[in-house]
Amino acid sequence: MDISALLAELNVDLLPEQGQGVVSRSPIDGATLAELAVHSPERIAQTLARAQRAFHLWRDWPAPRRGELIRLFGEELRNAKPRLGRLVSIESGKILQEGFGEVQEMIDICDFAVGLSRQLYGLTMASERPGHRMMETWHPLGVSVVISAFNFPVAVWAWNAALALVCGNSVVWKPSEKTPLCALACQALFERAARRIEGVPEGLTSVILGAHEQGAQLVDDARVALVSATGSTRMGRAVAVRAAPRFVRTLLELGGNNAMIVAPSADLDLALRAITFAAAGTAGQRCTTLRRLIVHESIHDALIERLKKVWDSLPVGNPLDDGPLVGPLIDLSALQQMQAALDAARNEGGEVYGGARVHAQHYPGAAYVKPALAVMPAQSDIVQRETFAPILYVMKYRAIEDAIALQNGVPQGLSSSIFTNDLREAELFLSSKGSDCGIANVNIGPSGAEIGGAFGGEKETGGGRESGSDAWKAYMRRATNTINYSRELPLAQGIRFDLES
Numbered sequence: 001m002d003i004s005a006l007l008a009e010l011n012v013d014l015l016p017e018q019g020q021g022v023v024s025r026s027p028i029d030g031a032t033l034a035e036l037a038v039h040s041p042e043r044i045a046q047t048l049a050r051a052q053r054a055f056h057l058w059r060d061w062p063a064p065r066r067g068e069l070i071r072l073f074g075e076e077l078r079n080a081k082p083r084l085g086r087l088v089s090i091e092s093g094k095i096l097q098e099g100f101g102e103v104q105e106m107i108d109i110c111d112f113a114v115g116l117s118r119q120l121y122g123l124t125m126a127s128e129r130p131g132h133r134m135m136e137t138w139h140p141l142g143v144s145v146v147i148s149a150f151n152f153p154v155a156v157w158a159w160n161a162a163l164a165l166v167c168g169n170s171v172v173w174k175p176s177e178k179t180p181l182c183a184l185a186c187q188a189l190f191e192r193a194a195r196r197i198e199g200v201p202e203g204l205t206s207v208i209l210g211a212h213e214q215g216a217q218l219v220d221d222a223r224v225a226l227v228s229a230t231g232s233t234r235m236g237r238a239v240a241v242r243a244a245p246r247f248v249r250t251l252l253e254l255g256g257n258n259a260m261i262v263a264p265s266a267d268l269d270l271a272l273r274a275i276t277f278a279a280a281g282t283a284g285q286r287c288t289t290l291r292r293l294i295v296h297e298s299i300h301d302a303l304i305e306r307l308k309k310v311w312d313s314l315p316v317g318n319p320l321d322d323g324p325l326v327g328p329l330i331d332l333s334a335l336q337q338m339q340a341a342l343d344a345a346r347n348e349g350g351e352v353y354g355g356a357r358v359h360a361q362h363y364p365g366a367a368y369v370k371p372a373l374a375v376m377p378a379q380s381d382i383v384q385r386e387t388f389a390p391i392l393y394v395m396k397y398r399a400i401e402d403a404i405a406l407q408n409g410v411p412q413g414l415s416s417s418i419f420t421n422d423l424r425e426a427e428l429f430l431s432s433k434g435s436d437c438g439i440a441n442v443n444i445g446p447s448g449a450e451i452g453g454a455f456g457g458e459k460e461t462g463g464g465r466e467s468g469s470d471a472w473k474a475y476m477r478r479a480t481n482t483i484n485y486s487r488e489l490p491l492a493q494g495i496r497f498d499l500e501s
């Protein structure tokens, strides 16, 4: 794992960033990869000033020209995929396949954004007044701050940045303090793309290294027009409260507590594969990870037996090796939180299976765990919380309405799914009486969404939508225009307001 060679291949020069405060450690063995300086308040202010100047130039570029830059960035990502995917694995601990998948997700959103750059449409409306026309125009918003989490250290920024940039904004990124190298690598790739076009404003994208305090300075700065934050509900609440007094726009994509209902008619072979990827994949550290399994009582015991076998056989190990499907947790404190959640599950009457730490001798500084199953008597306190670890709580249901009530009976509302071959159940689940989440799937798991749909959720998930569909609208401001091409001045609502002449 020669990190210096990998960073050099990705054109990352760490020298100017060296210092104290941000320590990048590989979850693979806990070793320090780099020590970087937290950015000072002055540097943050300078970065924002540059970003604002860049915005003032960039907003005048025709959107399809802006798209051209994203097309080139997508090309850079295609070329760098093996190296950037590997860096993602090294710094976040996900298996290589998922590291590559994350870079692919960046490439996909770039392709989407290139097309979008020719489709930033507004509507026209029929005016009630003769000789008038109404329409709406979408304009660039301003400096967009992106705060992202360790678990998707590159893709979530790319969803935001690719859209924000084609929409005419500049982007300032505060990555998780746990994954600064991934951010610096993306910035270097972006700069390579930017050098291929004449006149791209300097400072169009930039990276701020730091933690809570640096994030707070970004949220508070009057030059910032949008704060897009992905991470825990706790972080999102802090951002939302801080942002509220100055009414800066926020886009929040926060915690999930995603469920799957398994109905009696389900194809259990398919369900088993979907459950395993969604619950144990990424070591349970996706915001879309499957955390709650709600199983019909007629198949509950049999499904648990099958799950136990799969859970036993899941290869846990070094994510860079061929073979392991489950890599390490991000750090030892995540391991403690997982163990505390399992203790709580036991105290609340749960029967816990798996969940032990493994490879501790070989990797004392890393947190490898066997995924856990916790068969619960009820949706008790711990089941209602998001623990960022591979713990799957299993509960039983009799009537589909009760299963849906359980699915909805948590504070979070990100993703959900049902396995059923009964059309009525599937449609009920997708209906207004069904899942209350931003994502509701049938016969696939809750995680691993494509970029084409809007991504995000309700309730404590924060209500924001990123990525596909019309999520771009969050990165622009809408102006409603009424144009009078007549020689009269009729007022709306038929109001008469005549001046004596």
Ligand code: UN1
Pocket: 105, 151, 152, 156, 230, 285, 286, 287, 288, 289, 446, 447, 448, 449, 450
């Ligand atoms: C996240 O965990 O923050 O749907 C994002 C998924 C991925 C994105 C997850 N496409 O699981």
